[in-house]
Each structure stands twice: as C-alpha cells, then as structure tokens.
Amino acid sequence: MQADKTAKNKFDFKLFGKIFSYTRPYRGIFFISVVSALLISGFAVLTPSLVGRLIDEAITNQNAALLFSLIITMSLVLFGEVFFQLLFTYTANLLGESVIQDVRVKLVSKMIRFRMAYFDKSSIGVLVTRAVSDMQKIGEIFSQGFFMIVADVLKMLVVATVMLVLNYRLALLVFAILPMILYATRWFQKSMKVAFVEVRSQIAALNSFAQERLAGIKIVQLFHRESVEAEAFREINKKHQDAWLKTVWYNSIFFAVAELLSSITVGLIVWYGGVQNVGGVTAEGYGDIFTFILLSSLLFRPLRHIADKFNVLQMGMVAAGRVFAILETQDHIEDKGAHEAEDIQGVIDFEEVQFSYDTKKQVLKGVSFHVEKGSCIAIVGSTGAGKSTIINLLNRFYDINEGSIKIDGVDVRDYALKGLRTQIAVVLQDVFLFADTIANNISLGNEKVTREQIVAAAKEIGVHEFIEQLPGGYDYTVTERGSTLSSGQRQLIAFLRAYVSNPSILVLDEATSSVDTYAEQMIQRATERITEGRTSIIIAHRLATVQKADRIIVLDQGRVIEEGTHDELLKQKGAYNELYKAQFLEEVDQAV
Ligand SMILES: Nc1ncnc2c1ncn2[C@@H]1O[C@H](COP(=O)(O)OP(=O)(O)OP(=O)(O)O)[C@@H](O)[C@H]1O
Ligand SMILES: [Mg+2]
Numbered sequence: 001m002q003a004d005k006t007a008k009n010k011f012d013f014k015l016f017g018k019i020f021s022y023t024r025p026y027r028g029i030f031f032i033s034v035v036s037a038l039l040i041s042g043f044a045v046l047t048p049s050l051v052g053r054l055i056d057e058a059i060t061n062q063n064a065a066l067l068f069s070l071i072i073t074m075s076l077v078l079f080g081e082v083f084f085q086l087l088f089t090y091t092a093n094l095l096g097e098s099v100i101q102d103v104r105v106k107l108v109s110k111m112i113r114f115r116m117a118y119f120d121k122s123s124i125g126v127l128v129t130r131a132v133s134d135m136q137k138i139g140e141i142f143s144q145g146f147f148m149i150v151a152d153v154l155k156m157l158v159v160a161t162v163m164l165v166l167n168y169r170l171a172l173l174v175f176a177i178l179p180m181i182l183y184a185t186r187w188f189q190k191s192m193k194v195a196f197v198e199v200r201s202q203i204a205a206l207n208s209f210a211q212e213r214l215a216g217i218k219i220v221q222l223f224h225r226e227s228v229e230a231e232a233f234r235e236i237n238k239k240h241q242d243a244w245l246k247t248v249w250y251n252s253i254f255f256a257v258a259e260l261l262s263s264i265t266v267g268l269i270v271w272y273g274g275v276q277n278v279g280g281v282t283a284e285g286y287g288d289i290f291t292f293i294l295l296s297s298l299l300f301r302p303l304r305h306i307a308d309k310f311n312v313l314q315m316g317m318v319a320a321g322r323v324f325a326i327l328e329t330q331d332h333i334e335d336k337g338a339h340e341a342e343d344i345q346g347v348i349d350f351e352e353v354q355f356s357y358d359t360k361k362q363v364l365k366g367v368s369f370h371v372e373k374g375s376c377i378a379i380v381g382s383t384g385a386g387k388s389t390i391i392n393l394l395n396r397f398y399d400i401n402e403g404s405i406k407i408d409g410v411d412v413r414d415y416a417l418k419g420l421r422t423q424i425a426v427v428l429q430d431v432f433l434f435a436d437t438i439a440n441n442i443s444l445g446n447e448k449v450t451r452e453q454i455v456a457a458a459k460e461i462g463v464h465e466f467i468e469q470l471p472g473g474y475d476y477t478v479t480e481r482g483s484t485l486s487s488g489q490r491q492l493i494a495f496l497r498a499y500v501s502n503p504s505i506l507v508l509d510e511a512t513s514s515v516d517t518y519a520e521q522m523i524q525r526a527t528e529r530i531t532e533g534r535t536s537i538i539i540a541h542r543l544a545t546v547q548k549a550d551r552i553i554v555l556d557q558g559r560v561i562e563e564g565t566h567d568e569l570l571k572q573k574g575a576y577n578e579l580y581k582a583q584f585l586e587e588v589d590q591a592v
Contacts, residue, residue, distance in 0.1 A: 015324065018320075023095060039084045040155075046077045048295045052291035054074075106327065110327060115397070116397040141313055153302075153306075170269060170272065170288060173268050185303055187254075192308070195250060200315075206240055336413075348370070349370050351406070352366045367390065376549045424505045427497075444497065461529040488520075505537075510542065547566045551565060
C-alpha cells in the first residue's frame with residue numbers, strides 16, 4: 001500500500017537529498033563513478049562516427065593507411081569504453097554498498113535503543129525487512145538506478161546532437177520515431193511499477209508464511225497441519241507466479257515493440273538514404289547511413305532500459321522513505337539522569353505507582369511497597385495481576401504515569417540509564433538465549449567477565465556440573481533461542497548471567513513452566529545463593545521460595561491486597577492463605 005502511494009507521488013527530491021548526503025564520506029568513489037559514466041557515453045558515440053569515416057574515406061578512396069589507423073583508433077575506443085564500463089560498474093556498486101552499510105548500521109543502532117513501547121506496536125518481521133532487504137533496494141539506487149539514468153540521458157543527448165550535426169535530415173527522420181518509443185517506454189514503466197509492487201508484496205507473503213510455519217513447526221506437526229499448510233502455500237505461490245508472469249508479459253510486449261520500432265527506424269534510414277543517393281547525392285551518403293544505423297541503436301537501447309532503471313530508482317526511493325522514517329523517529333527512554341548508580345545500596349520504594357501500557361487499560365492502580373536494603377521480597381498473585389509489569393518499571397523499560405519509584409531515595413528517572421540497568425539484574429520470565437556458546441550467553445560479550453569467573457560463579461550457585469554435562473561444556477553452542485535446552489536449563493543459565501554481572505539489586509521472574517524435582521532443587525539453591533546479601537525481588541510460584549522471603553506482597557488486578565511475612569499472611573486468612581492452601585494440597589496430592 002505504502003509503495004503504491006509513494007509511487008503515485010512526484011519524485012521526492014528532499015528524500016533523495018538525504019540519501020545523497022550519505023555519499024559524502026565517499027567523494028572520491030563518487031567522482032570516479034560520475035566521470036566514468038560520462039566517458040562511457042563519450043566513447044560510445046565515437047565508434048559510429050569512425051565507422052562512417054571508415055566507409056566514406058578509407059574504403060571508398062581505397063586508402064589502406066587510413067583504414068589501418070581507423071581500425072587501431074576504433075580498437076582503442078573500444079578498449080577505453082570497456083575499461084570505463086568496468087570502472088563505473090565497480091565504483092557505482094562500491095558506493096551503493098558503502099552507503100547502505102552506513103545507513104544499516106545507523107538504523108540498527110537506532111532501533112535497538114527504542115523504548116519497549118515502540119516494539120509493542122511494531123512487527124519484528126517488518127523491522128528486519130527494513131534493516132535487510134529495504135537496504136538492498138537503497139543500494140540499487142546507486143548501482144542500478146540513478147547514475148545509469150544520468151549516464152543514459154547524457155548518452156542520448158550526445159547521440160542526438162551528433163546526429164543533428166552530421167545530417168539533420170536523417171536525424172529528423174530518426175526523431176520522428178522517438179515519440180512512439182517514448183510512449184511505449186512510459187507505458188512499460190507505469191505497468192511495471194504496479195506489477196513490481198504486487199510482486200514485492202507476494203514475496204513478503206511467501207516469506208512470512210514460510211517463516212511462520214517453520215517457527216511454529218511443532219504446532220504444525222502436532223495438529224497434523226502439514227497438508228493443509230502445504231496447500232495454503234501452493235495458493236500463495238500461485239499468486240506470486242501470477243504477479244511475476246504479469247511482469248514477464250509486459251516485458252515481452254515492450255521489447256517486441258521496441259525491437260519493431262528500431263527495425264522500422266533502420267528501414268527508414270536505409271530507404272531515405274538510398275533515395276537521396278539515387279537522386280545523385282555524393283558517395284559520402286553511404287557512410288552516414290551506417291553511422292546513423294549505429295547511432296539510432298545507441299539512442300534506442302538506453303531508452304528501452306531506462307524504464308527498468310526508473311523502476312529500480314522508484315523502488316529504492318520507496319524503501320528509503322520507510323527506512324528514513326525509522327531513522328527520524330524519536331522514541332527513546334529519556335536518559336537525562338545525572339546520578340551514577342555505582343554504589344547503590346538497594347533500598348526500593350514504590351509510592352502510589354500508576355501505570356498503563358496503553359491508555360485503554362490501567363495495569364497498576366496505585367502500588368506502594370518498600371524493600372529494605374539486602375532483603376528479599378516475593379510478589380505473588382494471579383496471572384495478569386501486574387507482577388512482571390513491576391519489574392518492567394523498576395528498570396525503566398517503561399516510565400510510569402503517576403506516583404514514584406525510588407532507589408536509595410532517588411527517583412529512577414534521575415539515574416543515568418546505563419548505570420541503573422547495570423545495577424539491576426533481571427532474570428526474565430521467558431529466558432532468551434542467543435545463538436552463541438553458553439559462556440558468551442552468560443558474559444554477554446562483557447570482556448571483564450573471565451572464563452574463570454564464570455566457572456567459579458557456576459560452582460557457587462551449583463550449576464557447574466550441569467553445564468559440564470553438555471557436549472563441549474561452556475563452549476556448547478546454543479541454537480536459535482536455546483531451543484535445544486530445556487526450560488529449566490535455560491533458566492539456570494539466565495541465573496548465572498544475572499549472577500556474574502554482580503548487581504546490587506536482583507530481580508527474578510520465575511517461569512511458570514514446571515521443572516523436575518532435581519532442577520527445581522537446583523534452581524532453589526541457586527536462588528538462595530544469588531539473593532544472599534542482595535536486595536531482591538522475586539516473582540515466585542514455588543512455595544519454598546515464597547516462604548523464605550522476608551516479605552510477601554500479594555498483588556491482585558494491579559493492587560497490593562496483602563503484605564507481610566509468610567506467617568503473618570497465613571494468620572490473616574486472606575488471599576495468600578487460600579493460595580497457600582491450594583498449592584499445599586496440590587503438593588500433598590502429588591506426594592501421595
Ligand atoms: N507490552 C504490553 N502491552 C500492553 N499490555 C500489556 C503488556 N504487557 C502486559 N500487558 C498487560 O498488563 C497486564 C499485567 O501483565 P503482567 O505481565 O504484569 O502480568 P503478570 O502478573 O506478570 O502475569 P503472569 O503471572 O502471567 O506472568 C496484563 O493484563 C497484560 O495483558
Ligand atoms: Mg509475568
């Protein structure tokens with residue numbers, strides 16, 4: 001849709017200027033490209049005139065010496081043309097690739113700083129497309145679009161001028177065909193633009209279908225969806241094929257018509273030249289005929305391709321429009337705090353915190369609690385109560401609407417963001433692992449964390465044996481998203497990741513998925529070890545963890561409904577007591 005809209009608009013010079021500003025660091029390459037393009041046009045025009053002279057002067061007058069020197073000159077011209085063609089192709093592509101590399105790096109480093117709310121409303125697939133395939137289209141502006149068009153237009157202007165100077169009658173004859181070719185070219189360009197937009201959206205459909213089905217392969221196979229999905233894929237392919245065939249059809253028509261018009265032109269030149277000669281024109285006329293046949297093909301050939309090149313340029317501009325829209329988005333979490341968070345003690349205060357992700361639904365409705373330095377609080381409550389949200393607010397993934405969140409009496413917004421996040425380690429509910437070794441997944445590329453430290457930390461929290469059991473131990477390479485590890489194993493690695501970063505505040509959002517008793521014990525031990533002497537907030541589902549916490553907060557629909565120690569809460573006989581009874585009975589059931 002977007003492409004369609006932009007395609008109808010006039011050429012966006014402002015946007016073009018922005019793209020062009022990225023060529024600034026590559027002035028040298030840019031210059032070589034432009035000069036080569038100009039020289040190619042110059043050389044191309046030389047050959048036809050030389051052929052004319054060859055026929056009129058060397059052959060007609062049987063001048064062997066001139067013939068020889070003309071042939072040498074023509075070889076040199078050809079050599080020059082080939083050389084500059086090579087130089088041009090290389091530098092234009094180099095320029096395009098250099099520009100998109102810069103834009104791409106800038107785009108991705110911009111993207112990864114956006115606030116969470118940005119990602120809540122954006123599709124990851126679309127952002128990836130912007131960073132990869134849209135970039136390629138921008139590169140093509142340089143390698144296939146813009147310079148080529150400039151070079152071709154120049155070439156045509158030079159050719160037309162040379163024609164007029166050589167023989168204006170023959171020139172006018174050729175020009176008479178031009179409007180028809182121009183009209184056909186314009187038709188072709190318009191039709192192709194529409195067809196290309198369709199092809200591109202069908203490619204996107206193919207991509208996203210295949211990618212989604214492969215990512216969800218377990219569901220596909222579990223629910224016997226293989227043949228249904230294959231059939232659906234066949235239909236998308238059919239649409240893609242139809243869209244593609246349309247472009248092939250336009251191509252076939254256009255090139256046939258262009259070929260026909262060129263041949264008609266040649267016919268006209270020969271006919272008119274012949275008539276002139278019959279009418280007693282000098283032998284020099286023959287040379288002109290040959291020159292004009294060659295020149296007219298030089299005039300028409302670029303015209304045929306210019307339509308394609310305009311499309312490439314147009315597509316590049318559409319892609320650039322989308323990419324620059326992201327580059328110009330300002331959607332970062334404000335980072336204006338001056339407080340360095342280095343020696344945080346870890347006293348946390350939530351005061352009447354109100355928050356909603358979007359304006360529609362209030363998620364936290366005035367949450368207050370206090371965490372002493374070095375103590376451990378557990379947050380319990382039903383699904384969707386707002387537990388994970390509290391963590392998202394503490395490390396400023398989102399900023400709150402009302403109230404305040406303070407660490408050591410200082411508002412979280414007054415800390416420098418980097419320092420704040422370094423001091424708070426979070427084990428998220430769904431553990432994410434990168435496709436890298438276990439060791440790198442733990443250190444996250446922090447060079448200050450040595451292998452010895454990692455191993456020592458693993459031994460301390462009791463997961464060293466587990467990691468050693470993996471093939472390759474700490475060098476075991478995790479595949480995409482850690483799918484080859486169990487969820488308990490992933491969680492242990494995430495624990496270690498949080499532990500080696502040696503934070504002042506530790507936050508654990510326990511995964512609800514159940515793990516076996518052995519892993520549970522391991523996680524339990526690890527939790528105890530890493531929360532020791534640290535302020536910690538644990539969102540807990542396991543009773544053992546909850547019981548050991550210094551305080552327990554019961555959250556319900558964005559409100560704190562109970563707060564106290566395990567024993568206090570049991571005595572209150574409220575929501576916590578109910579929860580405890582339910583879980584306790586369940587465990588007794590399991591034990592029996
Ligand atoms: N990124 C988001 N955008 C909009 N709404 C959200 C977002 N994340 C969570 N919510 C909503 O906020 C509410 C609280 O979610 P939260 O993740 O804090 O629950 P939770 O207590 O951690 O639940 P669980 O025990 O299932 O993990 C839910 O109603 C949820 O739909
Ligand atoms: Mg949660």
